[in-house]
Amino acid sequence: MSAYLGLAMSLLVAVAGVAGLYALHRLNAVANNPLISKPFASGWIPEQHALSRYHARYYPVTLIFLAFDVEMLFMYPWAVVVARLGASAVIEMFVFLGVLMAGVLWAWREGAFKWA
Amino acid sequence: MGLNGVLARAAVTRCHVFLAEALDGAAPRMAVERELARRGWVEALSPADADILCVCGEVPGGQADAIHRLWDQLPGPRARVSVEQTDDAGARLDGCVAELLDTAGQRAQEAERWVQPDDDDSDAGGMDHSGMDHSQMDHSQMDDGQMDDGQMDHGQMDHGQMDMPMPGGIPLAGEGTDRDGLNLDVLKVPLGPYLPLWPAGLVLHCELQGDVVFGSAIDFPFGAPETGPAPGPDGRASVIHHLDLALRLLRLAGAAASATRTRMIRDSALDGAALDQCRTELQSELARIRKNGLLRRTLRGIGHIPDGSGLPGIEGTDVWDRLVGMFETAAAGTAAATGTTAAAHTTGPRGAGDPARKLPDLVRGQELSVVRLIVASFDLAPAARTVGVTG
Amino acid sequence: MNGSLVQQLPAWGAVAALAVLVLVALSGAAADGLVTARAERRRGGGFAPVAETARLLRQRPRGTVAADTLLRRVGVVGLPVAAALKVAVLPVGAWVVSDLAVGLVWFNTMDVMVWALVWLSGWGPNSVHSLVGGYRFLALALAYELPLMFALTAPAVAAGSLRMADIVAAQDGLWFVVWMPVAFLVFCAAVLAFSLQRPFTAPLSPDIAGGVLAELSGVERLLLLAGRYLLLAAGSGFGVALFLGGGAGPVLPGWAWFLAKTLVLFWLLLTIRRRVPALRPEQLMAPAWVVGLPLILLQVLVVAVAAVAGKG
Amino acid sequence: MLSAVLFVVLAVVAISAGVIVFRTDSMARATYALAVSFVSVGIMLLQFELEYIGVITILMMVMEMAIMAIFMVMFMGMNPALMPMDMVHNKKASAGIAAGVFALLTAGILLADWPARHGVPAVDLTASLGEAIMGPKMLVMLTVSPVLFATLVSALVLANPRGRYAPSPVVPVEPENDDGGSHQGGGHDGHHQHPGGAHS
Known part of the structure; x- marks a missing residue:
């Protein structure tokens, strides 16, 4: 458990440090109440709120990423035991990766990595 | 005033300056930029980052509100300066330093400032009655009419939430068909005139889908550009x-x-x-x-x-x-x-x-x-x- | 594979680790100020991080209309905290704050946190510029994260463990950088990416008025700027532990070697990022997937084969 | 005792974050509330000394939520942050299903005859997990591989707006082709809302 204690302490210390900075800011800022301003729009009043249904054009990439990323679940435990299990584990994993990589190459040919 | 004085003195060794280039502002801007580099100061990319608002050149009549808006976006401590001649940039910036060091004065200034005073919310009222149907949002309409439209008739009325107060008096983004065949929001974003690293006096009214501009119109609020062959400076x-x-x-x-x-x-x-x-x-x-x-x-x-x-x-x-x-x-x-x-x-x-x-x-x-x-x-x-x- | 390789520090260890991290980051910021000043042919510059901190601590807090203040704050506070949590599992010579058995995965988890944190800092202010910046970071992340994960796997395969101390110990004879050069390079590039340094500055670039930084001022801007340096410093530390033999070296004690190597790698990364122009995310995506990913997979294959051959 | 307290705190955080997902008006908040919920579950797993599973849960879930936020923001039929919204659909049926599942699971927990632990857990759980994946559970790996490939391909076929041969269109595709000269923005003087003008 002591490993977790160290992590918890680190979190605590970091948060305390940030809180200290906030306190220092409060003491030294020329005013404490936040200025509520319109967002910067080249000198204009923003015509619309920026928070909107933002079209992230790279969304096809996210799908490929998620498929490939699930593989990482297996990758770390595999890394620990591969030396012990020998050649078969290497082959199995790289066949797996090869299949996924083929998918990635296909996606590339389909133009999934271009968006703008 | 121990710590605060020390901080203030350290802070002014590295002021961030937002440069707003107006008419004939190129020469003063370059003078200010040279002065910033000499002092090790920084050019701010947005008003939120700036201590000093530096207006370079002459602001044409009727354009002062935009400068005022930028000025209101500076978080403070803040100072404002206008440079029209190339030779007094250094002296003007020195004046700003004195202003920034005056912590008591800055505090007094900030105490009076709660929200931006100049933006009335009257536009929001108009929004509630301008509900427009989707059919009128077709593309040709958008190109011809929408950009010019200060009153924002094409607001976010598609979902029947007519009586929602618009937060901050700003309407929500409206829908638009996009090139991927999705019905997502179109954001109208003006680029310029007071944008860092942007040609002075140009405004590009953009319609953004995500971060892609798919429609735009240009405007020259400082006056139309000279057309025809312009003899280059030699x-x-x-x-x-x-x-x-x-x-x-x-x-x-x-x-x-x-x-x-x-x-x-x-x-x-x-x-x-x-x-x-x-x-x-x-x-x-x-x-x-x-x-x-x-x-x-x-x-x-x-x-x-x-x-x-x-x-x-x-x-x-x-x-x-x-x-x-x-x-x-x-x-x-x-x-x-x-x-x-x-x-x-x-x-x-x-x-x-x-x-x-x-x-x-x-x-x-x-x-x-x-x-x-x-x-x-x-x-x-x-x-x-x-x-x-x-x- | 027991915990005796390194000694876990008592509770004050976390304080010390954070203090050292901040000092290292500060040294980098000061060095950067000096180099910038020299490039512009003026004197001084090393004082820049202090002046910047003083400036931001004086600034009035600022919000925007209809902003999501909570999410913005989570984003900016999270970056330095994530850096601090990273170094918690980093063995400095013979000491470590937390000798976690899956320290490597923990590091990976913290750098995935950066995805969320940068996006939240961009989403929070309700401003077009910061919003675009936040989304640009996700685009970069989709490109660099998988190569980074595989680059992390390579040392784990060679050491047969996910514990940072074991990975350092496994480099007793030969530093991993010697036979995993691709993994090391990919790792360094990814460190620059998750600490938002050039060439991966698209989320903060001047063309969107500073992007994620566009509406931040005061302590929140300070936290985000400091967070970038802290993440870069933490990343350099992991680079040393994973590829450069950790605290191994003659005469001097382990912690001294470790810090020296970390500083050198840190400054090296700072120098590299000054020399390269920024990349647009869409320029990075295809090369990262079609060139970077197969290369790093080959590297892992080589390491795995070597590990199997070494044992057998 | 301490660990029990921690467990309860984490459970409360997980559940209340789950409730917030449906109560908040912002897609970003909803998504990241779900992430918080998952992170607390990940920490609970750490409490069971499932180190790898716990940490990787946090990793995957934060990453997945960061990506999910993109989609939540894109595909909710309304403004993702500034409008009141309702994340619950088909209220009666879903309430019924939820209650039924809850009752079933609770009954299962309370009524099942839980086996006692045989032997001791492995020293290195990650290694034994790896051995299980590579050894007796290899079939799982081998089926996951084509499944992931199929997911990748089908997701892309469904989602990618353009195929290999279609050039990237520049503007929305219009039924009528009126793109001739209407984009020349030069003639728009006068009507624009000038920075200093209309709103003063």
């Missing part, structure tokens, strides 16, 4: 002007090291260094840029102007060509000034036609950063046409 002024353009493009492309060196060449030209010296330096810088494969990859192929587009001189060029052209024109300027005969290059950004006219076509369907690069690759600012350094 000699030293041409060198300075073209290096300034190149520097802006380099900064937008993220090539900070090249931009710094280019700025130093420009500043030494401003300071009256021998043009032969400038030519040697800028040619070695151009050689370095030509070798920069990553930069070439960033700029190659974007903003390509097809042949027959009525822009003689820059047809068939892309942003990379035009960047190289800026350096070559600057080099030609040094040659002309020193009497050396060198053919003036025609690939310079200043063509006979007016590239601003073509901008909406060129930036259509481009990602925002590419749009910025394309805009910066032209010599657009009407104010820049009268730039000149005397002597």
Whole structure:
């Protein structure tokens, strides 16, 4: 458990440090109440709120990423035991990766990595 | 006032300055930039980052509100200065330092400021009755009418939430069909006039889908640009002007090291260094840029102007060509000034036609950063046409 | 594979680790100020991080209309905290704050946190510029994260463990950088990416008025700027532990070697990022997937084969 | 005792974050509330000394939520942050299903005859997990591989707006082709809302 204690302490210390900075800011800022301003729009009043249904054009990439990323679940435990299990584990994993990589190459040919 | 005084004194060694370039602001802006570099100060990219709002040049009548709005966005401690002459930039900035150091005065100033005073929320009331149907949002309508529309008739009324108060008096983004066949929001974002690294006096009213501009219209709030063949500034002024353009493009492309060196060449030209010296330096810088494969990859192929587009001189060029052209024109300027005969290059950004006219076509369907690069690759600012350094 | 390789520090260890991290980051910021000043041919510059901190601590807090203040605050506070949590599992010579058995995965988890945190800092202010910046970071992340994960796997395969101390110990004879050069390079690139340094500055670039930074001021801006340096410093530390033999070296004690190597790698990364221009995310995506990913997979294959051959 | 308290705290955080997902008006908040919920579950797993599973849960879930936020923001039929919204659909049926599942699971927990622990857990759980994946559970790996490939391909076929041969269109595709000259923005003087003008 002591490993977790160290992590918890680190979190605590970091948060305390940030809180200290906030306190220092409060003491030294020329005013404490936040200025509520319109967002910067080249000198204009923003015509619309920026928070909107933002079209992230790279969304096809996210799908490929998620498929490939699930593989990482297996990758770390595999890394620990591969030396012990020998050649078969290497082959199995790289066949797996090869299949996924083929998918990635296909996606590339389909133009999934271009968006703008 | 122990700690606060110490902090204040440390803070003013590195003030951040937001530069708002207005009419004929290029020369004062360059003077201020040179002064910032000398002091180790920083050019702010947005008002939120700035301590000092520096208006360069003359703000045309009826345009003061925009400056006022920017001023209100500075978080404070803040100071405001207006520079119209090139020679008093340093003194003006020193005045700002004194203002920023006056903690008591700044506190008093901030205590009076809660929210922005000038923006009334009256627009929000109008929104509630302007519910427009989706059918009127078709594309042609958008191109012809929507951009001009200060009253925002196409607001977010599609979902029947008519009686929602608009937060902050600003309407929500409206829907629009996009090129992927999705019905997502279209954001109307004006770029310019007071945007860092942007041609002064140009406004590009963009419609954004995500970060892609798919419709835009241009406007010149400081007055229409001169059209037709404009005689380029010659000699030293041409060198300075073209290096300034190149520097802006380099900064937008993220090539900070090249931009710094280019700025130093420009500043030494401003300071009256021998043009032969400038030519040697800028040619070695151009050689370095030509070798920069990553930069070439960033700029190659974007903003390509097809042949027959009525822009003689820059047809068939892309942003990379035009960047190289800026350096070559600057080099030609040094040659002309020193009497050396060198053919003036025609690939310079200043063509006979007016590239601003073509901008909406060129930036259509481009990602925002590419749009910025394309805009910066032209010599657009009407104010820049009268730039000149005397002597 | 027991915990005796390194000694876990008592509770004050976390304080010390954070203090050292901040000092290293500060040294980098000061060095950067000096180099910038020299490039602009003026004197001084090393004072820049202090002046910047003082400036931001004086600034009035600022929000925007209809902003999501909570999410913005989570984003900016999270970056330095994530950096601090990273170094918690980093063995400095013979000491470590937390000798977690899956320290490597923990590091990976913290750098995935950066995805969320940068996006939240961009979403919070309700401003077009910061919003675009936040989304640009996700685009970069989709490109760099998988190569980074595989680059992390390579040392784990060679050491047969996910514990940072075991990975350092496994480099007793030969530093991993010697036979995993691709993994090391990919790792360094990814460190620059998750600490938002050039060439991966698109989320903060001047073309969107500073992007994620566009509406931040005061302590929140300070936290985000400091967070970038802290993440870069933490990333350099992991680079040393994973590829450069950790605290191994003659004469001097382990912690001294470790810090020296970390500083060198940190400054090296700072220098590299000054020399390269920024990349647009869409320029990175295809090369990262079609060139970077197969290369790093080959590297892992080589390491795995070597590990099997070494044991057998 | 301490660990029990921690467990309860984490459970409360997980559940209340789950409730917030449906109560908040912002897609970003909803998504990241779900992430918080998952992170607390990940920490609970750490409490069971399932180190790898716990940490990787946090990793995957934060990453997945960061990506999910993109989609939540894109595909909710309304403004993702500034409008009141309702994340619950088909209220009666879903309430019924939820209650039924809850009752079933609770009954299962309370009524099942839980086996006692045989032997001791492995020293290195990650290694034994790896051995299980590579050894007796290899079939799982081998089926996951084509499944992931199929997911990748089908997701892309469904989602990618353009195929290999279609050039990237620049503007929305219009039924009528009126793109001739209407994009020349030069003639728009006068009507624009000038920065200093209309709103003063």
